[in-house]
Amino acid sequence: MFQAGCVEAFARSWVVRGFAPTTVRGYTSLLVRVLGRFDCPVWAVEAEDVDEMLHALAVAGLAAGTRRQYLQMLRAFHTFVAQRYAIQVRALFGIPVGGGGLDRFNRVRHAGDDAVVGPPPGRERLQAFFSFVRSQVAVASDYRAAARDYAMLRTPYLSAVRVSELVRLDRADVYPQLGPAGKLHVRFGKAANTSGPRPRWAPMLEGLEKILAWYLEDVRPLFPATPALFCDEDGQALKTGAVRDRLARLLDLEGVGWDERFTPHVLRRACATHQYERGMDLIAVQQLLGHRHIASTMAYVKPSQRFVEDAWQRATDSVVRVLAG
Numbered sequence: 001m002f003q004a005g006c007v008e009a010f011a012r013s014w015v016v017r018g019f020a021p022t023t024v025r026g027y028t029s030l031l032v033r034v035l036g037r038f039d040c041p042v043w044a045v046e047a048e049d050v051d052e053m054l055h056a057l058a059v060a061g062l063a064a065g066t067r068r069q070y071l072q073m074l075r076a077f078h079t080f081v082a083q084r085y086a087i088q089v090r091a092l093f094g095i096p097v098g099g100g101g102l103d104r105f106n107r108v109r110h111a112g113d114d115a116v117v118g119p120p121p122g123r124e125r126l127q128a129f130f131s132f133v134r135s136q137v138a139v140a141s142d143y144r145a146a147a148r149d150y151a152m153l154r155t156p157y158l159s160a161v162r163v164s165e166l167v168r169l170d171r172a173d174v175y176p177q178l179g180p181a182g183k184l185h186v187r188f189g190k191a192a193n194t195s196g197p198r199p200r201w202a203p204m205l206e207g208l209e210k211i212l213a214w215y216l217e218d219v220r221p222l223f224p225a226t227p228a229l230f231c232d233e234d235g236q237a238l239k240t241g242a243v244r245d246r247l248a249r250l251l252d253l254e255g256v257g258w259d260e261r262f263t264p265h266v267l268r269r270a271c272a273t274h275q276y277e278r279g280m281d282l283i284a285v286q287q288l289l290g291h292r293h294i295a296s297t298m299a300y301v302k303p304s305q306r307f308v309e310d311a312w313q314r315a316t317d318s319v320v321r322v323l324a325g
Contacts, residue, residue, distance in 0.1 A: 061263035
């Protein structure tokens, strides 16, 4: 296939330019995933095809930064083909290498430009969702998978771990004896640039230690005996895409509207926001999230519209109690 040869040449160009082998493998894997989104070669991709890809990625819960990487790779490969192989493409297929479906309406934008900036779902909304998920455990045809999903999805909401960190937790990373209610050892915390994994201890909040104790005692033994905390039927650690898919399936079963849907990453944001609303210091929230800079934490914490009024009411009630003596 002509496009396969173009892919190989594109990968060789990274090697020639001195990219590290791990970078070349990562870029090649991303390029394969991008091209797999289309039923035609890159020179035949239309704007509508790119729009459909972006919509599918957004529905699947991929973060804005990840969608941007898909667009960057598509643009880079299309530019490479246009500059190196435009004459051959026209001779072989009779198609001029045009814009590759990338126009000013779907051009690459910074991840923050279209990231969700509003408040995450409220505490009541998530309580209703988790109550629904818990009710499904009792009636599910696959009890162990349903029970695993319940414990798995409660974990980012009650510890603020990232989904990429969640899937790399082992059973040995659960330390119920540490702190007031136990901690999770996040050995593969997200790193800054190329600094390597940044490990941290994530506290288990609001009863998560009881949920994981039940899961480890009653549910995890139903899966193969492997190190992974949350695994598939073969005992292999779940992938991030599988976590997103499981959450999306449960939201489908719940039957809520699009405005009430959310992703695993939103559960992490909800944890930070709800703990802040309950009175946790912003510096403590920063430590909870594993952020190096407080500015990153401030972007995560999005209190509800009633937060200011509720805070004012609490302060007023406190003053009244003091004056009443």
